[in-house]
Amino acid sequence: MSDVNTTMEHTHAEAHDHAHEAHHENFFTKYLFTMDHKMIAKQFLITGIFWAIIGAFFSVVFRLQLGFPDADLSWLAPVMGRWLTPDGALDPNFYNALITMHGTLLVFFVLTAGLSGTFANFLIPLQIGARDMASPMMNMLSYWFFFLASVIMFVSLFIPDGPAQGGWTAYPPLSYLLGHGMTLWLLSLTFFVASTVLGGLNYITTILNMRTKGMSMFKMPLTIWALFFTAVIGLLSFPVLVAGFILLIFDRSLGTSFYLSDLVVNGQFLDKGTGSPILYEHLFWFLGHPEVYIVILPAMGIVSEVLSVNSKKPVFGYRAMVFSILAITILSFLVWAHHMFVSGMNPFVGSIFVLFTLLIAVPSAIKVFNWIATIWRGNIRLNPQTMYAIGFVSMFISGGLTGIFLGNSTIDIQLHDTYFIVAHFHIVMGVAAFFGMFAGIHHWFPKMFGRYMNRSMAYMHFWVTLIGAYLIFWPMHYMGMAGVPRRYYTFDAFDAFSQFAGMNVFITVVVMIVFAFQILWVANFFYSIFKGRKVKESNPWGATTLEWTTPVNPGHGNWPGEIPEVYRWPYDYNKNGHEFIPQTVPMEEGELEHEETPAPEKVS
Amino acid sequence: MSELSLNMQSHEEKQLFARSFALWIALGAILMMFAGLTSAYIVKKADSGTWTNFTIPGIFYISTLVIILSSVTMFGAQRAFRKGWMAGYRNLLLATLALGALFLALQIEGWMQLKAQGIDMVEEISGAFFYVISGAHAAHILGGIVILLIMILKISRRIKKQNTEAYLTSARKLNVTLMASYWHFIGFLWVYIFLFLLYNHN
């Protein structure tokens, strides 16, 4: 609010900028404090990749601990330093720090900011036909809040008592007892929420107000629909997380006890009164569950788009897709307590949450059916982005099925906090969302950087990741069913779990291989930015959407001339003898819209 | 004007309209945060045996009146601005600012009285909720006061230059509307919070 006037002056200055392309731009205004949505998208992407490497590296380290608890890790001392005990074992507290950082970084920094931040920024103006976001200034701030959150989280890795160790969910009372790492974690995530809210405000406003002529809501690509509802979910749920954090910060720093009741810690009695940790669980999961859809919806949108373009068939059931996303959005706010079946809630309340949880399977299944129907008998081009998109569908089905097990409270009480949960959410959310992200990056890389990524490396990466992910997570279902709890530093002390020692070794070995191939992908990404094959045509995939009507390297303002007008929906593939008909091509005389059925022929 | 800049013009008009839209969504987000806090309050209160009753100091009734009054002066400021009466606009903004500051002072006084009753944040969870919710609201008033200050400075500089006609661009009109919407919103937010606390504190 306070800077509304200055923003206005800025947009005037910018309008000028569009006209005479990239005039007074220097390094700082072009790459750092840029307001061009395309550059901001790249900033989100590259920051996301940075965190993905760190988060994945952490997982390799804690998998080493699980697979080889007796191994001497002192060779890691140069990077891990204090986190190792003198005899080269991983310090148990730092094991907790590693899983906490792994979860936080991947869920929030990579699959929320890195995924939504990248594709919402890049695609919204380009696909709806706008020169930029509604507020480029707010957009820039959104990135810089994310950057600030990143810096704080990064610093927390190096402080003496280590980063946060309370799990990505930061449940009290544990999170109350932790040191400065936890304080920085809360601070960082507060800035992160500020970034998400600013971004989300902008995405929604832009989609509703900045569309080009002819772009009615039901002519928007599914990517835009998905990003739209993602932003809606974020705006409704992240502020509630902030409410939860405020109370936690008060408990930690100002002596209140919203979440704390009388505690005995290390034999010491802490007189804490009458708070309730369950309160935090409610506030956290009111965000936490919608958050998993914030992660997956953008990937779903990308997959719909990629599958349709590359099988040269219209998306099957476009409106059903839109209404499924809407249904998921609504239901995602009504299921949070399925993470709390063992918190002692009233079984009747629990059964209501079971009902809503199982209902989510309906729109999810509709979407899966529609993806398969989209590629069914299509003229499929198995380029990397299509492979990744198919990988997404495979993962989503596998993980969605285990979700239905967990949604039944009677089964969940057995499986809660075991490796079954780890398997469920890594397959359905972690790996699936990554596949969506890979698909999106390969598909829009030519538009982002004017070059192609290397295909052979991509195929290798795809197959190793797909097979590797199943090898890593599939066995975890069995471990979970046998009762192996998650978040344990070691299982040495439990005879019941010794049968899985070999399995743990196997998983760890696969993790290392898969990690190596992720590095290969990152290498491919950066190599291709500078050295990839150059893009010559403006529409290399034969797609219908507006971003492919811009020049190969669109400048600030996206279209050199006027913004094109839109006449048709985005999925006119294989119609009237054309492989594809761009949205900018007017309807022919007598041509039917995709939803109209031809008038019945007159029978004489 | 070339084709190109004509096109840009409409892009800016869209951006202008979008701005008020964005404010409403932002207010929705703020509302969600308070919904989170008040739901936590209700859930915790239902937990029997842990809630200490207290009386809400009378001063909060006065502060509620003050913040409602500040909305009235803000309406006046909007009207004056629309009519082009810039001095009136500025004076009414100043009045709003004064009432906003008074509101904050009364809130602080109210918290002290509550504390004097023996309801403090550390000992009593009922009190802790009261302080946190009304405190979070006060932070939003503080933000509103900063915005008011900026707008007052802007208009004061302009009044000296004496060309109000040219000053009344649609962007500036919009800014005044946005400022006012925010101010009314946080005023009514307090009324909601106050009624909520009034009906739920015992």
Ligand code: HEM
């Ligand atoms: C058919 C739909 C789904 C159902 C019925 C379902 C059900 C559940 C249930 C009941 C739990 C709690 C298990 C426990 O902790 O005891 C759970 C955990 C989880 N689910 Fe799902 N799920 C579904 C789909 C998804 C999707 C699509 C995502 C993400 C994109 C997802 C992400 C997660 C995550 C991250 C957790 C674990 C959080 C944690 O404890 O750290 N689920 N799921």
Ligand SMILES: [Cu+2]
């Ligand atoms: Cu959930």
